[in-house]
Amino acid sequence: IRNELTSKNGHLIIGGVDSVDLAKKYGTPLYVFDIEMIRSQIRKFKAAFEENDLNYQISYASKAFAVKAIYQVMKQENAHIDVVSGGELFTALEAGFPSDKISFHGNNKSYAELEMAVKNHIGVIILDNFHEIELLSDVLQSNNASVNVMLRLTPGISAHTHKYDQTGQTDSKFGFDVESGQASQAAKAVLNNKQMNLLGIHAHIGSQIFGTEGFIMLAKKMMEIAKQLKEEFNYWPQVINLGGGFGISYNQDDDPISASEFISKIAAELKKSDENVPEIWIEPGRSIVGASGYTLYTIGSRKDVPQHLPYVSVDGGMGDNIRPALYQAKYEAVVANKMDEKDVETAHIAGKYCESGDILIDKQALPKTKPGDILAILDTGAYGYSMAMNYNRNPRPAVVFVENGQSKLVVKRETYQDLISLDCDY
Ligand code: LLP
Numbered sequence: 001i002r003n004e005l006t007s008k009n010g011h012l013i014i015g016g017v018d019s020v021d022l023a024k025k026y027g028t029p030l031y032v033f034d035i036e037m038i039r040s041q042i043r044k045f046k047a048a049f050e051e052n053d054l055n056y057q058i059s060y061a062s063k064a065f066a067v068k069a070i071y072q073v074m075k076q077e078n079a080h081i082d083v084v085s086g087g088e089l090f091t092a093l094e095a096g097f098p099s100d101k102i103s104f105h106g107n108n109k110s111y112a113e114l115e116m117a118v119k120n121h122i123g124v125i126i127l128d129n130f131h132e133i134e135l136l137s138d139v140l141q142s143n144n145a146s147v148n149v150m151l152r153l154t155p156g157i158s159a160h161t162h163k164y165d166q167t168g169q170t171d172s173k174f175g176f177d178v179e180s181g182q183a184s185q186a187a188k189a190v191l192n193n194k195q196m197n198l199l200g201i202h203a204h205i206g207s208q209i210f211g212t213e214g215f216i217m218l219a220k221k222m223m224e225i226a227k228q229l230k231e232e233f234n235y236w237p238q239v240i241n242l243g244g245g246f247g248i249s250y251n252q253d254d255d256p257i258s259a260s261e262f263i264s265k266i267a268a269e270l271k272k273s274d275e276n277v278p279e280i281w282i283e284p285g286r287s288i289v290g291a292s293g294y295t296l297y298t299i300g301s302r303k304d305v306p307q308h309l310p311y312v313s314v315d316g317g318m319g320d321n322i323r324p325a326l327y328q329a330k331y332e333a334v335v336a337n338k339m340d341e342k343d344v345e346t347a348h349i350a351g352k353y354c355e356s357g358d359i360l361i362d363k364q365a366l367p368k369t370k371p372g373d374i375l376a377i378l379d380t381g382a383y384g385y386s387m388a389m390n391y392n393r394n395p396r397p398a399v400v401f402v403e404n405g406q407s408k409l410v411v412k413r414e415t416y417q418d419l420i421s422l423d424c425d426y
Contacts, residue, residue, distance in 0.1 A: 005378075007339035012376050014294055015402030019336045022407055023296045023374045026398050029316030030296045031385050031411075033065075035073060035403040037292035038381075041259070042077045045284065048263035054270070054280050059103055061244045061285030062088055064382040069401060069410035070289070071095035080123065082283050086113040093120060103241075103283075105152070107174050114139045117147070124148040126202050126241075128175055130182075133189050140195035148199045149190055150241060151176055153183050155221045159206040159214030159245065175203070178225060184232055191233055198235065200278060201225060204243025208286065210256055212265040218242055219269040227275065237278050242266065244283040248290040250379050251330045259287070286382035293381020295320060295397075296336060299373040300352075309363065310347045314375050317351015318358045319394045321380055322387050325357045333364055336374040341367035349375065353392050385411070393419055 005012060012019040015034040022032055042058055049056035059080035062071065066083075071092045074081050082103040083089045092102060100123045106113070107128045114136050117125055127133055127149050140146060152175035176182040183201075190198045201222060205214050222240045229235045247256040270277045297314035304310045323329035333349060335341065344365045351358035360377060369375070388396045395414030400407050 005334065005339075010338060010340040012294075012334060012336040012339055015407075016405030017402045017407050019294070019296060019376055020374055022400060022402070023298065023336070025407070026400055026409060027413060028296050028298045028374065029314070029320050029397040031320070031380065031397055031399040032294045032296060032407075033070075033289070033381055033399070033401050034292045034294075035401050038070075038073060038289055039077055041284075041288050041292070042079055044259040045263070045282065048260040049267075049280070051260065052264050052267035054263075054267050054277065056279060057239075057281040059101075059241075059281055059283045060288050061283045062092065063386060064285030065289045065293070065384070065386050066091055067385070067399060067411050068095035069399075069408075071097040073401075080281070082126075086110075086116055089113070089116060089120070089122070099123065103150075109135075111135055111139060115143065118143055118145050122147070124150055124199050126150045126152050127186065127190065128152045130186065130189075133186065133193075136196070137193055140193075146195040146197065149196045150200050150202045150239065151183060151186050151190065151198070152202045152204075153178050153222075153225065155203050155205075155218060155225065157203075157205050157214060157217050157221060159209045159211070178221075183225065184228065187229055187233060187235065191235060198237075200237035200239030200241060200281075201229075202241035202243065202281075204283065205245060207245045208247045209245040210247045210254070212257060212262055215242065215262060215266050216269045219266045220272075223270060223273045223275065223277075226278070230275075236276070239281055240278045241281040241283065244285050244287070246282075246284050246287040248287050248379065248382075251332050253330070256287075288382075290382035291379050293379065293384060295377045295380040295384065297375045297377070298371075299335075299369045299375055300371050302369075302371075310345070311350045312347045312366075312369055312375075313350045313352060314360065315352055316394075316397065317353045317360060318355065319351075319353060319391050320388050320397050321360060321377070321384050322389070323383060324360055324362075325355070331361055331377050331379060333361055333366065333375050333377045335367045335369055336376040338367040338369070338373065343368055349377075353394070390414075390419060395419060 066088045080101040084105045099120045104125045154175040156170045176186045301313045318325045346365045349361035398413035399411035
């Protein structure tokens with residue numbers, strides 16, 4: 001949900017810090033995260049569960065933004081996290097994040113990744129397919145270990161941004177299909193394995209979801225699946241994990257639902273059942289970090305095309321935010337040093353990458369800019385830095401956390417030297 005922007009002396013203020021000073025101090029492009037907003041999002045989810053009297057766990061989907069410092073914030077907030085690769089797991093462990101609060105996802109985890117998880121006593125491995133059950137069984141045998149697991153299911157519900165349809169998700173690369181009996185087959189295999197403890201069942205229906213209908217259907221379906229497992233195996237899950245996907249507002253067209261509305265609707269559905277409601281876990285990524293992130297750029301060149309909108313270029317682009325080019329994602333921006341300026345013009349905001357598709361914002365009304373002005377694109381906290389890359393050999397930006405009027409560098413800006421650090425001569 002869009003944060004209220006604050007400004008002072010015409011400058012955008014983030015977490016009590018002047019964004020123009022941040023641009024000067026750390027350079028641009030620069031990712032800035034307002035940490036108080038992240039903490040407050042987690043607290044909103046927690047409060048929603050508590051109001052509805054559900055046992056719960058908030059597990060931050062760290063693919064949205066995965067650096068040591070954010071894992072440390074999650075540790076301070078007592079949240080769980082999920083990881084989807086050995087790299088995310090390594091980063092979390094290096095950050096000192098407690099391994100028993102980590103869930104490990106992925107549709108093709110390797111033997112090495114599973115062994116790393118087992119050796120580090122990870123909280124739960126979310127099993128995705130039959131090959132993985134065998135692989136994990138081998139890992140557990142060779143390490144003489146045991147581990148908690150959950151089954152990722154494709155319950156036949158797929159939620160897209162505004163619509164949902166009941167069958168779409170069955171044709172997915174993730175998880176055990178419920179309809180065809182794969183889920184029950186997988187449960188049998190796991191329940192028969194003495195080194196695996198089946199903690200519960202998991203499903204994730206999509207991302208950037210605005211409606212509650214998909215989640216209500218999912219909650220209902222998961223309770224039905226639990227009942228089937230009870231009938232078949234006399235097994236009742238301790239946990240039902242409903243995944244993530246809660247939408248946020250990137251522009252005026254987006255109309256997201258609050259955490260409390262999502263959770264109260266889910267709770268109402270779950271409580272219709274006469275069975276015990278298991279602990280409910282959710283895995284929000286975007287809704288935890290999305291709105292807290294800003295990307296600051298310096299405005300450079302400008303091209304005026306007769307009868308068309310001008311192109312205003314910034315010193316970053318698709319390398320630090322691939323989402324407009326990849327998903328036609330729509331962002332909004334402000335001119336961080338001209339917050340009080342009323343004289344506006346409409347322009348394309350272009351990146352500096354050698355591709356016509358590198359347009360960060362197709363159209364935006366902004367105060368008239370000149371080279372050296374600072375542009376702030378809003379709501380870039382999720383899937384921005386985590387999907388950043390070095391196309392055109394542009395170094396990736398630095399990341400700064402701000403809180404209580406203080407700023408702290410948490411990821412250094414890449415240097416040209418960093419860019420060639422893995423290159424070998426030939
Ligand atoms: N849990 C699972 C199993 C997931 O696959 C995902 C996201 C999440 C949780 C978190 O979803 P969220 O709350 O962040 O929507 N790169 C895309 C988004 C990909 C999401 C993949 N899975 C984007 O930039 O929109």
